Amino acid sequence: MGKRSKELFLKAQEIIPGGVNSPVRAGRSVGVDPPFIRRADGCYLWDMEGKRYIDYVCSWGPMILGHRHPEVIQAISDALENGTSYGAPTELELNLAKMIVETVPSVEMVRMVNSGTEATMSAIRLARGFTNRDMIIKFDGCYHGHNDSSLVSAGSGMATFGIPGSPGIPADLARLSISLPFNSLEAVEKAVEKFGAQIAAVIVEPIAGNMGVVLPEEGFLEGLREITKENGILLIFDEVITGFRVSPGGAQELYNIMPDLTCLGKIIGGGLPVGAYGGRKDIMSQVAPDGNIYQAGTLSGNPLAMAAGMATLMILKNKEIYTRLEEKSRFLFSGLKDAAVKAGVDIVINRAGSMGSLFFTTSPVVDFTSAKATNASKYIPFYKEMLAQRIYLAPSPFESIFISLAHNEEIMKKTIDFAFNAFKKL
């Protein structure tokens, strides 16, 4: 890390917990202090020293078009001309809502919020209010933001730091959340048998992206749909990562499964803070002021965020983009796999469209237990070597690699060559 980043990080640690506003950013699990970033463009980031990195974090998912896409920047600056926040309804909100309802198969009505966390928190509250039940089922290693009900055996930073649950969440509330192994319908059947009439919702990342990428096995999502339907339980797809990422309509479109509620975030904000939750009209119409389930937000539907999201989704309307992203992603991940084989390092790659991850193991990674059983310690020297070669990966083995439209073959070829060097040193 450069001198300026080091100075800033020291100061930041005095007045911001860990020096960061989101824990994984601090780089503790890989033992590397984070470079401070000054600007971004396309697939690149620049740190305080002006060092340029190839970015595979993409702001943890939102930047599917790459940084500073001209149409997104234009939309934000056009919106800026008219002010930054009104706290009143706008046409921009309606446009983005329309776009989401038209694109995400199960969503008939949608409410904008300011983050993925707010989206899952609100969807869980709505499910509880609608069913008049208190318990929820989630899956180990899935991350649904830091709302109290889902922060049990969670992925992302919780997986990175090996934290099973967080102090500050009342045990009485945590008790209402059952966490089960991802991909285990049997576990779900058992839990439903025991607690069925008390369970409001099953919430799942249809493609898990917060314990590294883990794909649903054939029949898993279909099975969840069936079990929940039979037992009056709502099925919530947390598509905060997968929405507009694995296909425009998210994983539900890819696998052709209709959840009752869907959570969105990341891409739909085009790099500004946005989340949304939506779904069946009979459920969504229970939200205030139509219904009495309360949820609100001072900055919800913020005009700049709506403009950035809309510009992004307008570009993603062109389905050919997903073909291009798929080709790019196949090129990168098959190249990484070949490089590892050539270097004599065992890796398993899990990938869905332009999100994927590599695990240091020979066994399939199908759930949180198998993800944690990989040789995660090998990720540390790999990460360090890649960073030294100015490839910016997530500072944790339990996160996804994201590819944007701005990643071209030449850049990815360079990445693969660097990865080969890094693998050889392991």
Ligand SMILES: *Cc1c(COP(=O)(O)O)cnc(C)c1O
């Ligand atoms: C990132 C993420 C969230 C939380 O979104 P924030 O905007 O960080 O609050 C929720 N669910 C999933 C699947 C995510 O990846």
